[in-house]
Amino acid sequence: MMVLEKRAAPSRWWSIGAPLLALGMAVVLGALLFAVLGHAPSRALYVYFVEPLTSAWSLEELAVKATPLMLIGAGLALAYRANVWNIGAEGQLIMGAIAGSAIPILLPGWNDALAMLAMLLLGAAGGAAYAAIPAWLKNRFNTNEILTSLMLVYVAGLFLDWLVRGPWRDPMGFNFPKSVAFDGWHVLPTLTGRVHLGFVLALLAVLILWVIVHHMRAGLAVRVQGIAPRAARFGGFSAPSITLGVMLFSGALAGLAGIGEVAGAIGHLQPSISPGYGFAAIIVAVLGRLSPIGVVFAAFLLALTYLGGEAAQLALNMPAKVAQAFQGLLLFLILAAEVLVHYRIRWRGRAHGAARARQGGGA
Amino acid sequence: MGETAAEQQPLLEVRGISRVFGTLLANDDVSLAVQAGEIHALLGENGAGKSTLVKIIYGALRPDAGEIRLEGKRVQLQSPAQARKAGIGMVFQHFSLFEPLSVAENIALALDGAHDMAALKQRIGEVSAQYGLPLDADAMVADLSVGERQRVEIVRCLLAEPRIIILDEPTSVLTPQEAQALFATLRQLAAEGRGIIYITHRLEEVRELCERATIMRHGRVVAEIAPADHSAREIARLMVGSEVHDVSAPPMAETGAPVLHVRDLTLPAPGPFAVALYEISLDVRAGEVVGIAGVAGNGQRELFAALSGERLAQNRGAVFIAGHDVSLKDINARRKLGAAFVPEERLGHACVGGMTLLENLLLTRHAVDASVVRRGMIDHAAARVATQRVIDEYDVRNAVPERLAAALSGGNLQKFIMGRALDRRPALLVVNQPTWGVDAGAAALIRQQLIDLARDGAGVLVISQDLDEIFEVADRIAVISRGELSAPRPAAELSREEVGLLMAGAHEARHGTVHAAQT
Numbered sequence: 001m002m003v004l005e006k007r008a009a010p011s012r013w014w015s016i017g018a019p020l021l022a023l024g025m026a027v028v029l030g031a032l033l034f035a036v037l038g039h040a041p042s043r044a045l046y047v048y049f050v051e052p053l054t055s056a057w058s059l060e061e062l063a064v065k066a067t068p069l070m071l072i073g074a075g076l077a078l079a080y081r082a083n084v085w086n087i088g089a090e091g092q093l094i095m096g097a098i099a100g101s102a103i104p105i106l107l108p109g110w111n112d113a114l115a116m117l118a119m120l121l122l123g124a125a126g127g128a129a130y131a132a133i134p135a136w137l138k139n140r141f142n143t144n145e146i147l148t149s150l151m152l153v154y155v156a157g158l159f160l161d162w163l164v165r166g167p168w169r170d171p172m173g174f175n176f177p178k179s180v181a182f183d184g185w186h187v188l189p190t191l192t193g194r195v196h197l198g199f200v201l202a203l204l205a206v207l208i209l210w211v212i213v214h215h216m217r218a219g220l221a222v223r224v225q226g227i228a229p230r231a232a233r234f235g236g237f238s239a240p241s242i243t244l245g246v247m248l249f250s251g252a253l254a255g256l257a258g259i260g261e262v263a264g265a266i267g268h269l270q271p272s273i274s275p276g277y278g279f280a281a282i283i284v285a286v287l288g289r290l291s292p293i294g295v296v297f298a299a300f301l302l303a304l305t306y307l308g309g310e311a312a313q314l315a316l317n318m319p320a321k322v323a324q325a326f327q328g329l330l331l332f333l334i335l336a337a338e339v340l341v342h343y344r345i346r347w348r349g350r351a352h353g354a355a356r357a358r359q360g361g362g363a
Numbered sequence: 364m365g366e367t368a369a370e371q372q373p374l375l376e377v378r379g380i381s382r383v384f385g386t387l388l389a390n391d392d393v394s395l396a397v398q399a400g401e402i403h404a405l406l407g408e409n410g411a412g413k414s415t416l417v418k419i420i421y422g423a424l425r426p427d428a429g430e431i432r433l434e435g436k437r438v439q440l441q442s443p444a445q446a447r448k449a450g451i452g453m454v455f456q457h458f459s460l461f462e463p464l465s466v467a468e469n470i471a472l473a474l475d476g477a478h479d480m481a482a483l484k485q486r487i488g489e490v491s492a493q494y495g496l497p498l499d500a501d502a503m504v505a506d507l508s509v510g511e512r513q514r515v516e517i518v519r520c521l522l523a524e525p526r527i528i529i530l531d532e533p534t535s536v537l538t539p540q541e542a543q544a545l546f547a548t549l550r551q552l553a554a555e556g557r558g559i560i561y562i563t564h565r566l567e568e569v570r571e572l573c574e575r576a577t578i579m580r581h582g583r584v585v586a587e588i589a590p591a592d593h594s595a596r597e598i599a600r601l602m603v604g605s606e607v608h609d610v611s612a613p614p615m616a617e618t619g620a621p622v623l624h625v626r627d628l629t630l631p632a633p634g635p636f637a638v639a640l641y642e643i644s645l646d647v648r649a650g651e652v653v654g655i656a657g658v659a660g661n662g663q664r665e666l667f668a669a670l671s672g673e674r675l676a677q678n679r680g681a682v683f684i685a686g687h688d689v690s691l692k693d694i695n696a697r698r699k700l701g702a703a704f705v706p707e708e709r710l711g712h713a714c715v716g717g718m719t720l721l722e723n724l725l726l727t728r729h730a731v732d733a734s735v736v737r738r739g740m741i742d743h744a745a746a747r748v749a750t751q752r753v754i755d756e757y758d759v760r761n762a763v764p765e766r767l768a769a770a771l772s773g774g775n776l777q778k779f780i781m782g783r784a785l786d787r788r789p790a791l792l793v794v795n796q797p798t799w800g801v802d803a804g805a806a807a808l809i810r811q812q813l814i815d816l817a818r819d820g821a822g823v824l825v826i827s828q829d830l831d832e833i834f835e836v837a838d839r840i841a842v843i844s845r846g847e848l849s850a851p852r853p854a855a856e857l858s859r860e861e862v863g864l865l866m867a868g869a870h871e872a873r874h875g876t877v878h879a880a881q882t
Contacts, residue, residue: 215741228712228716230712231713234712234713235727
């Protein structure tokens with residue numbers, strides 16, 4: 001009989017091992033999935049996970065896709081450490097993109113370095129302001145931020161849709177639902193190939209996360225609040241300020257990712273600007289165990305699932321949803337493997353196991 | 364052991380019990396015999412293995428080795444239900460009652476099989492009358508005092524007609540008067556030929572009540588004695604394994620100005636099962652220890668939160684620290700005025716178990732000590748030095764600054780928490796249950812620290828449900844009962860009986876009238 005025994009302290013080994021185990025099992029189950037879809041698992045796995053790493057072009061593309069994931073993941077990692085579950089990064093990304101795009105669309109004449117800086121700042125501000133709504137609702141009415149932030153995603157999506165089909169549609173755009181194309185300083189400078197300035201900002205965000213978590217009072221407050229709210233009050237940390245703070249931080253980074261996408265990878269506003277980066281970044285934060293370095297690795301891995309999904313569509317004619325199915329599988333297995341960090345598995349004889357089970361209930 | 368030809372067959376005999384948890388030998392070849400009609404004390408410090416032993420006797424744990432005999436017959440107890448059927452009952456230290464249900468409903472829930480409520484109520488009435496345990500079967504548990512709740516547990520246990528009754532620290536939440544009533548009940552039960560195993564750490568009680576005592580240390584039985592033949596001090600030495608130092612309280616010098624001044628502090632209850640504070644007034648002067656006695660759950664937590672600033676007063680002019688009105692100031696503003704606080708719960712309140720000692724030091728220092736946190740940035744090197752200093756100076760064993768707080772034993776962690784407060788040389792220390800669940804050696808050390816701090820010129824307020832502790836450390840004593848505080852009086856003028864009456868609510872101004880009006 002299998003018994004889960006609580007560990008005295010979380011296992012250090014499994015805190016790294018658990019995500020790797022989850023990843024391994026996801027690959028095995030992924031192979032099974034490919035087999036069921038009628039493809040040789042070895043070939044499919046190669047196309048999915050290895051081929052994208054074999055050419056310079058696809059490596060650049062990997063960095064492009066990892067950029068928003070890293071930005072958003074870093075923000076969510078801080079929020080989740082405070083036990084504030086911001087699920088609405090996708091909506092904050094969209095609002096950041098809209099706010100930042102206001103400059104090239106409404107003030108096309110202002111085209112210098114300062115305009116680009118203003119776009120980035122507006123992007124961050126837009127995402128932060130949008131994240132402030134669920135934070136305020138939680139602090140004021142004790143609403144559940146998971147529900148409110150998630151529902152606001154759809155509001156943001158519809159708002160963007162209305163903008164690019166209506167007031168912000170490019171008059172010269174042959175009636176396509178898109179804004180004017182950004183140019184000059186309205187487009188983020190690129191480092192190499194399609195990799196743009198956003199990638200540097202993402203690395204910077206991870207660095208800032210590390211400084212906050214390990215070297216700042218604010219990080220201490222966030223962690224104490226997440227683990228032991230009563231101790232946080234004893235320490236004099238204010239729960240509403242922490243909730244608002246981490247929502248603003250994660251919202252700002254999601255907004256930055258949004259303006260990075262439209263001013264970097266895409267170059268204009270359109271109805272769909274993200275293949276679910278805001279949701280995939282939840283997996284990035286959790287897979288990275290809310291640690292800065294973990295977020296970097298997890299962002300590249302999730303970027304790979306996007307690339308692999310595209311490659312599998314092209315080379316193997318697999319449905320586009322395979323990438324999402326694989327991401328879901330991964331999140332599910334990470335959460336399951338998390339048990340091993342806090343519990344150890346024991347195999348026991350029947351009688352012994354039964355006695356232990358009763359110990360919990362009887363004592 | 365303990366079985367001579369002269370004695371009859373023991374009612375309960377435990378032989379050679381061993382039980383291992385991971386690498387810890389919780390019970391090592393433990394033997395114990397209880398005769399019919401005997402009240403048998405089981406003594407030992409926290410972690411000595413008492414709970415493991417009684418859980419094994421009660422069928423909640425299985426031993427790795429050894430056997431249990433009832434009247435000479437070997438039994439295999441697989442579960443508490445089986446133990447109850449065999450005639451073993453247990454009254455737990457922590458009650459397992461549902462507050463929104465009535466007494467009868469709570470008891471019905473614990474009985475095996477179907478039952479008729481009317482008949483059950485009648486049985487409850489009979490048992491409670493027979494053993495002097497007055498109880499209203501229809502009362503809602505939420506409305507009962509702690510002593511009454513314990514009666515529910517005892518009646519529930521007695522309804523199963525046990526021949527062996529195990530009581531785990533039953534008096535830790537009772538007033539002296541309530542404890543005396545409980546002793547009368549226990550004597551009556553023993554006189555009927557039942558055997559009683561009585562776990563406690565109050566040695567005077569053992570000497571008064573128990574014919575024999577088994578003393579455990581580190582999972583082993585170290586002695587079996589007749590408590591009446593030994594002094595409390597000798598018994599304590601057997602429990603601890605070394606000399607326990609008496610706490611010495613030099614006479615109080617002139618006390619100075621009040622460092623804590625509370626005037627008519629009234630606060631509504633923060634939750635459905637919490638206590639409202641009513642017109643609390645109190646002064647703590649520099650140089651003295653003021654003790655607040657009271658049965659647990661009478662507003663101690665709420666008072667602590669109001670004094671620490673975890674909960675703010677509703678108006679100005681209620682709480683003053685070092686002459687400043689801090690009624691609406693938060694905990695760190697109060698710390699800046701030289702106050703330090705030690706709450707009751709070590710993990711989750713005073714400390715974060717999953718964080719290191721260093722981080723836990725920062726928890727109370729981050730806003731008041733510029734050497735460890737400057738402009739929002741943590742200076743780890745300075746914090747490590749400060750943490751190491753607390754560990755060294757306050758005898759925190761098996762500790763380094765990077766160790767998780769949860770990895771320390773209760774006594775060691777309490778020493779760290781006290782050290783963290785004392786290291787700042789506070790002008791005012793407010794501490795709630797300073798030695799709750801702490802071993803005797805550490806408890807004596809902590810009590811001495813409280814007295815020394817006061818004699819060095821600080822004001823110390825000790826909230827404790829342990830009357831011995833209050834009398835040991837306090838210069839003046841007040842009693843809290845249902846959110847009201849009696850006027851503090853010099854400890855030398857007070858007897859335990861007077862304090863007991865106050866604990867039962869003799870001073871309450873409000874409840875006699877207001878409560879009657881509400882119901």
